[in-house]
Amino acid sequence: MKELRYITINSLLLLAIVPLSLVGYFFAVHHESLFFIYECLLSIIVAGVFILAIIGVVKIQSKLKWISISILAFMIQFSVLSLFLGPFTKYPLFILYYFIAAIAFVLFILAISKVDKFKFIPIIFTVLSIILTLYMILLNNLWGNDLS
Template identity: 50%
Template sequence: MNDSRYITYNSILLLAIFPLSLVGYYLAVNNEAMFVLYEWILAILVVSLLFLSFVGMVNIKTKQKWIMAAFLAFTIQFSALCLFLGPFTFYSAYYVYYGLAFVSLAIYLLTIRKVDRMRYIPISFTFLTTITILYMMVTQSLWGASF
């Protein structure tokens, strides 16, 4: 498989999260007993992204391997966010997420410096990571506050 195929497949799998989330919202509102189906499909999708990113990073020999490293870092950071929002809503999980997010940001900045093409991918990941860090900071500041 050539370099661009790995990047294309990862992009498609990552973009599949949006329609899957709409289905998850529908199931959470209208058929809560089936919400577990959404959770399992999302878990399979994230594991597939992790696997494909890692395999692509190992197999690609050009500078585009940094794009795959950015995909891998974003997927790990996204899984930490999903775990925090799901079953592991503990206060200490904030710091785990912050650590993973800052490591991911460092990988994105390295990727932007190293690659010549497709810089929009790590730039997009940087933007999304910044948004989620701000979200986590707001939820952390509201932790335990009663209005």
């Protein structure tokens, strides 16, 4: 039963990113001076999910370990994307993102094949990973083009 607690808390923390992003959008549009609150809260949630996923990988002994592995893989991919869109908008980070995305995709497929319960979690991560990768491909194709 304790194994399910790690997965449940991780899932709820991941879902908390959605309403937090709506608040972040509100701050960015209407109260830009308060946007740092969103950034701090998002960093805390991402760090919490990352740490809890590592604890889940270490402590879970059943097949549910693969769910924690897929959460960890998605958080690493999300972190690389966030670093690219944030302070490190450099061309070599495209290659790093593609490499991390490929590893994460393989881990998602392994998790889907090995887990009986909660298969929807790695499936959702796979879909989100594909969407994020298509976004990065679009940015990569637009890199250096004059769109004016």
